[in-house]
Amino acid sequence: MQTLISTGQKRAVTLQMLQQGAQGFDGKIAADAKLGQGFVFTPVSEGAPVQHIVLTGATGFLGVHVLAALLRNGGPRITCLTRAADNDTALQRVLEALAKTGAEGLNLSGLQVLAHDLSRPVQDTPGLLPRIAQADTIINCAARVNFTDRYIQARGANVMSLRHLLHLASLGMRMHHVSSVAVFSPHAFNRCEVTEDTRPRIGAFSAAQGYCQTKLAAELMLHEAERDGLQNTIYRPGLIGWDSQTGHGNPADFLTHFITGSIRIGALPDIGIRLSIAPVDYVAGAIVGTVLHGTSEAEALHLVGEHALSMRELADELSKAGAPVALVPYETWLARIDADTESPLKALSLLLPPDFPLCPAARTPSLLDSMAADSGPRLSDHITRAELSKSRPPQTGQGLNFQDFLKRALT
Numbered sequence: 001m002q003t004l005i006s007t008g009q010k011r012a013v014t015l016q017m018l019q020q021g022a023q024g025f026d027g028k029i030a031a032d033a034k035l036g037q038g039f040v041f042t043p044v045s046e047g048a049p050v051q052h053i054v055l056t057g058a059t060g061f062l063g064v065h066v067l068a069a070l071l072r073n074g075g076p077r078i079t080c081l082t083r084a085a086d087n088d089t090a091l092q093r094v095l096e097a098l099a100k101t102g103a104e105g106l107n108l109s110g111l112q113v114l115a116h117d118l119s120r121p122v123q124d125t126p127g128l129l130p131r132i133a134q135a136d137t138i139i140n141c142a143a144r145v146n147f148t149d150r151y152i153q154a155r156g157a158n159v160m161s162l163r164h165l166l167h168l169a170s171l172g173m174r175m176h177h178v179s180s181v182a183v184f185s186p187h188a189f190n191r192c193e194v195t196e197d198t199r200p201r202i203g204a205f206s207a208a209q210g211y212c213q214t215k216l217a218a219e220l221m222l223h224e225a226e227r228d229g230l231q232n233t234i235y236r237p238g239l240i241g242w243d244s245q246t247g248h249g250n251p252a253d254f255l256t257h258f259i260t261g262s263i264r265i266g267a268l269p270d271i272g273i274r275l276s277i278a279p280v281d282y283v284a285g286a287i288v289g290t291v292l293h294g295t296s297e298a299e300a301l302h303l304v305g306e307h308a309l310s311m312r313e314l315a316d317e318l319s320k321a322g323a324p325v326a327l328v329p330y331e332t333w334l335a336r337i338d339a340d341t342e343s344p345l346k347a348l349s350l351l352l353p354p355d356f357p358l359c360p361a362a363r364t365p366s367l368l369d370s371m372a373a374d375s376g377p378r379l380s381d382h383i384t385r386a387e388l389s390k391s392r393p394p395q396t397g398q399g400l401n402f403q404d405f406l407k408r409a410l411t
């Protein structure tokens with residue numbers, strides 16, 4: 001006989017399982033973050049021009065904007081490492097991603113795209129190493145970005161991949177690694193000021209936050225590598241939003257799902273979270289500017305929105321852009337999401353606590369905690385904005401172009 005259980009019951013079981021599964025993971029993260037033997041980093045001479053960049057994640061949302069910004073700038077050769085059966089298919093995938101951004105007239109003569117799965121060592125792909133061994137720079141934009149992952153599901157793409165790239169970097173390359181503000185656990189850093197020089201630490205993530213745990217393990221590994229001589233810049237974006245010029249967004253990310261899922265039910269949750277959205281062209285521009293024109297004195301750069309939107313402000317923006325939504329109690333919003341069989345928030349909603357506002361000590365930490373307005377880390381980007389405005393002011397990425405984003409996202 002088939003047993004019918006409600007979404008609410010499924011949610012309770014899922015959250016309980018994740019809470020139990022959290023135990024023991026801190027040790028795993030610490031072990032994975034250890035660099036271990038066999039890494040000797042050849043120094044890169046300061047001020048040497050960037051001539052050959054290895055770029056990962058170029059079929060992804062941020063990576064393709066980084067690639068477009070690099071190509072617009074001209075100059076260095078670029079080799080993309082992209083998952084595919086062969087190099088031709090890999091090139092095809094990157095060109096398709098570029099076309100979706102709407103970037104036109106790019107000079108592709110210095111671009112090569114090679115097939116490689118980053119969860120495997122570079123040596124496992126025949127013929128790859130000789131084609132990239134002379135590169136001087138790695139920009140690592142690749143990651144498995146899925147907020148429903150457990151640690152173990154994202155470990156290959158987000159942690160082991162970095163270890164393999166560090167072997168490559170040890171040949172004499174400077175590393176630019178895209179991390180995330182999600183490395184700061186909202187509970188461990190509750191109400192703490194977090195600047196670019198704050199180091200994240202292990203602890204207080206739940207098993208529901210496998211993605212955050214892998215990003216943390218990767219950052220900790222990089223700090224060890226820095227001690228051993230790696231030249232490295234870490235970028236910590238918050239929520240990466242659509243392109244401020246074109247409205248090109250990522251149809252598969254949390255932000256698009258949250259906004260389109262809420263528009264479908266005509267409602268936003270009336271809760272104290274804030275969305276700090278940084279346009280992808282701002283994030284990509286800051287990374288490319290730093291790679292080409294300067295190194296950073298700070299431990300990391302924080303690439304977050306100029307202003308964090310409350311749910312009221314988001315509702316106003318959506319109404320102005322022609323998609324009116326009402327603010328409703330959180331429980332009502334969640335129940336409407338549950339009832340919408342086509343909701344893009346379906347998978348994620350199982351991980352949303354039934355009892356927001358926060359009671360963090362008592363229950364499984366969730367994605368929403370990192371956006372809570374009156375708790376969690378107090379993130380600052382003063383050093384980043386000062387550095388960017390001094391030496392490499394972003395040309396784009398100001399303001400959120402809801403109109404064009406919605407036109408694209410809702411069709």
Ligand SMILES: NC(=O)c1ccc[n+]([C@@H]2O[C@H](COP(=O)([O-])OP(=O)(O)OC[C@H]3O[C@@H](n4cnc5c(N)ncnc54)[C@H](OP(=O)(O)O)[C@@H]3O)[C@@H](O)[C@H]2O)c1
Binds near residue numbers: 236
């Ligand atoms: N999006 C955000 O709001 C946000 C916020 C903070 C930080 N970040 C960070 O920014 C970076 C880029 O994120 P995104 O939003 O652009 O993600 P995305 O759109 O999902 O792109 C991820 C990229 O990584 C590649 N990748 C994943 N696993 C791989 C593997 N095993 N081998 C080779 N390539 C692999 C993907 O290739 P395929 O096309 O083959 O899958 C894709 O190109 C990530 O490091 C992410 O953690 C993102």
